[in-house]
Amino acid sequence: MKAEADALVAAVERLFSAGVMSHSGHGNLSARLPDERMFLTATGMLAGISTGDFATVGLDGTEHDGNLQPGSREIVGMHAVVYRERPDVGAVIHTHSPAVTGFAVAGRPLPARYEGLLRFGQACDVPVVPWAPRGSPESVAGIAAALRAQPHTAAVLLGNHGLLAFGPDPPAATHLVIALEEGAEAEWRAAALGGSAPLPPDALEAVRASISRSRP
Ligand SMILES: [Zn+2]
Numbered sequence: 001m002k003a004e005a006d007a008l009v010a011a012v013e014r015l016f017s018a019g020v021m022s023h024s025g026h027g028n029l030s031a032r033l034p035d036e037r038m039f040l041t042a043t044g045m046l047a048g049i050s051t052g053d054f055a056t057v058g059l060d061g062t063e064h065d066g067n068l069q070p071g072s073r074e075i076v077g078m079h080a081v082v083y084r085e086r087p088d089v090g091a092v093i094h095t096h097s098p099a100v101t102g103f104a105v106a107g108r109p110l111p112a113r114y115e116g117l118l119r120f121g122q123a124c125d126v127p128v129v130p131w132a133p134r135g136s137p138e139s140v141a142g143i144a145a146a147l148r149a150q151p152h153t154a155a156v157l158l159g160n161h162g163l164l165a166f167g168p169d170p171p172a173a174t175h176l177v178i179a180l181e182e183g184a185e186a187e188w189r190a191a192a193l194g195g196s197a198p199l200p201p202d203a204l205e206a207v208r209a210s211i212s213r214s215r216p
Helices: 002-017 070-085 096-107 115-119 137-149 172-191 201-214
Strands: 027-033 038-043 054-060 091-095 153-159 162-167
Touching: 002 027, 002 038, 002 054, 002 091, 002 172, 027 172, 038 070, 038 091, 054 070, 070 091, 070 137, 070 162, 091 172, 096 153, 096 172, 115 172, 115 201, 137 153, 162 172, 162 201
Parallel strands: none
Antiparallel strands: 027 038, 027 091, 038 054, 091 162, 153 162
C-alpha cells in the first residue's frame, strides 16, 4: 500500500498548496484497495500527514490494522458508501473548502457553470445531502440516495457541513476539489454581477456522455 499512501500524501500537500483547505485544516481522504477494502486517513487533521497515518478498513467497516483513531471511525461509512455505490471510484476526499462549504451551509446545490468543473468530471449541479450526524446511518443513507438520484455527479455537498468529492484516483479527486472550490468562488463573485450564466445544456450532455464512455 506504499503507492496508495504516497498518492494520498501528495494529494494532501496539493490541497494545502492550492489553498482549498479551511482554517482548521480538517479533512479526510481514502483510496480504494482490492478485496472490498480502502486505505483511509486515520486522523482528522491533515496538515503534516505522513505515509504512516493511514488505516486499512473494509467497505463493511471492518478494521484490518487497528490504526484508526476513535474520532475517525465516524468517517468510515461516509467513504465506504461512495465505493459501494460507484464501482468506478478509486479515491474519495472530504474537506470543508470555504467557498464550497458556503453552498453546503446554505443548503444550495453548487451549479455546474464553470469550465473547470467540466474538465474535471463534474457536468451537473452538485446536490446537497440533508444534514445528519457525522457517520450516522441517516447521513450515509442520504449520501447513497443522492448518488442514486444523480448518477452523473462526482461530488455531493454535505448539508451544514462540507464537501465529499471523488474520482478514479487521488490526483483526479484532488483536481476536482480544487475545481469545485474555484467554481464556488466564481459563483460568489458572479452573484455580485447579477448571477452566473448557464452553460448550454448540450455542453453538459456532451461531457456526461464522454465521462460515461471512459468508465470501466
Ligand atoms: Zn467534515
